[in-house]
Amino acid sequence: MRRLFLILRREYLAYLLTPGFLLALVTFPLIFAASVLLPTLLSRQAPAPQLIVMDLTGMGPQGPGAYVAAQIREGRTGNLPQGRAPVLVQTPASLSTAQTPDAAGRAVQAYYKAFGQDPPPPAVLVLAGSAQALDARLWTPRARLLDLSGQLEDSLTDWSRETRLRSLGLSSEAIRAVTGSGVSITAYSPASRTGKVTLTDRLPHLAALGVSYLLVTMILAGSGMILTSVVEERSSRVIEVLVTSAHPAELLLGKVLGILCLFFTGLGALAGAALLIAGQLPQGAVQESVRAVLNGGLLGWAAFFLAFGFLLYGSIFAGLAAFCETPREAQSLATPLSMLMLIPLLLVISGLQAPDSPILRAAALFPPFTPFLMLLRIADGAPAWELATGISLMALTTAGAIWVGVQAYRTGALTQGSANLWSILRRSLQRQG
Structure with a gap:
């Protein structure tokens, strides 16, 4: 456990103390604001x-x-x-x-x-x-x-x-x-705090959509960081020394958890700044949006699914990277996984229009998609059995991904040559045999 903590701290501080991390904290809100405001600005400026x-x-x-x-x-x-x-x-x-x-x-x-x-x-x-x-x-x-x-x-x-x-x-x-006559419909629901359905009541669903996008972005970025770190250690032969000094499970989990803590640090800083800014603004859409994220435990669930999603994908990326001599080889293996993570985003958008779709509910129970889609189901009031099933399947899959990642990491650390998916599986199985 001590070696795991040391590796975690090393990976965490290696990125935390770099100018790039501080720059990312500043630029991320600016990029997010630009993505929201730029289409409107372009529309107004267009002739x-x-x-x-x-x-x-x-x-x-x-x-x-x-x-x-x-x-x-x-x-x-x-x-x-x-x-x-x-x-x-x-x-x-x-x-x-x-x-x-x-x-x-x-x-x-x-x-x-x-x-x-x-x-x-x-x-x-x-x-x-x-x-x-x-x-x-x-x-x-x-x-x-x-x-x-x-x-x-x-x-x-x-x-x-x-x-x-x-x-x-x-x-x-x-x-x-x-032709000028018309009928307007006012929506009511017992789930609404005031009885009448307003934008405030729909904000949790919109917040779940935004958080899902954020999770995919962070997991993709973190997996890329893990990929680069492992490939650099392998190309410099550092990984061979590390394997003799610590258990492969400690090395892999230390890397994944270290970068995960880095993202939690960034999220905490951004959330704190958002709360301070929202507290100084008059009552309006900004404060209601902040409450939509905080109420119902959406922020806690987001942190929970971020941790599991990071462990799931980070372990797989680290295991694959251990077989790669160059970043190009690593990217060729990681691209299919990255494309897989984009599928839930398409389902989330469709889920806003059809939240009770059987396809969406089934996809939310599919472990690779659960960290992203279950947030939307929670915002829509998913039953306890569905939530428990999704979490259980995701936990089992994550544990399996960690085990496979550790075996691949151990085998790949001592393997020479270029990466090949079938050779990765064969060597890992031979190692276990």
């Missing part, structure tokens, strides 16, 4: 899309083109890409002579070819037909994922509905009374 409306229906002021233009000018726009409303542009002379959608399409292509790409030309909405069979075509200079289709479809659907109601004899006032 508003331009739009040309070509109405070939011949309906004049009552046509769909005039309706869409009025909605844009009055700011009655709903489904906007990136929250940016389009700006209307006058139809150029080269497009005004088109009489059919096909002719308009050919004219738009020639217009784009002559316009250039910097700045990009405006989008062109070509309308033809009638309210019963409206032909709407949106031409864009680039085939982007985000365009104006959603907003324009809503506007044209409203126009078609109002036109048909007017043909049935309804007045404009009656149409506005019908």
Whole structure:
């Protein structure tokens, strides 16, 4: 036990006293804030899309083109890409002579070819037909994922509905009374503190999602640190001396626990700073978010699953790294495990929409995914048997991973040559035999 503690302290202090650790403490909150604020900032700084409306229906002021233009000018726009409303542009002379959608399409292509790409030309909405069979075509200079289709479809659907109601004899006032009416639903739940479901009640689920992402990030980063440390010791032959001085289990667990303590130190520092900052802010979303993490023991569960996840993956990474002569070999073996850890993130996102999905509940009991998915199940009130089963399976798997990692570490420390997955398994089994 004393040697285990000495190895743990060595690994812990080796990273704690480096400038990189202090730099990470400062940069991590900045990177997190940038990831939240940067998309909004980019959206606000992006120029508003331009739009040309070509109405070939011949309906004049009552046509769909005039309706869409009025909605844009009055700011009655709903489904906007990136929250940016389009700006209307006058139809150029080269497009005004088109009489059919096909002719308009050919004219738009020639217009784009002559316009250039910097700045990009405006989008062109070509309308033809009638309210019963409206032909709407949106031409864009680039085939982007985000365009104006959603907003324009809503506007044209409203126009078609109002036109048909007017043909049935309804007045404009009656149409506005019908289309403007709506019903809002207020959600209630006995699980809510106030009875009425608010964002505060949903914050634990969002906090569980954020913490799950954080766990994956930390376990990936920590496993990479373990990988690098073991490969350096093996390439410098230090590992051979260490194996003769301490038991392989002490060496492996000392490395894993040392880096785990390092991450707990960083988390403690960040959590303390967040609490101090939140305490100085007025009552609002920030304080509610902090309470969502602290209430219900979510922070304690996060630390618990971080420890088990780190032991699980760290032991495997350390065992594999013991067979590698270079970081490149280690990365080739570690890549499949790293990709495996990304699967729970996809399930967590889906779990916010379907928390009771049988697939999610089964995946939360799958030990490699339990440290990440069980947090979401806890936030959703998982039954005691599910939590106990998940923890038991994860504990058994972690113990098995430590045992396998120790055997691989012992065998790899005294093995020469490049890493090979099948040779790793064969040599480990021969060692046990």
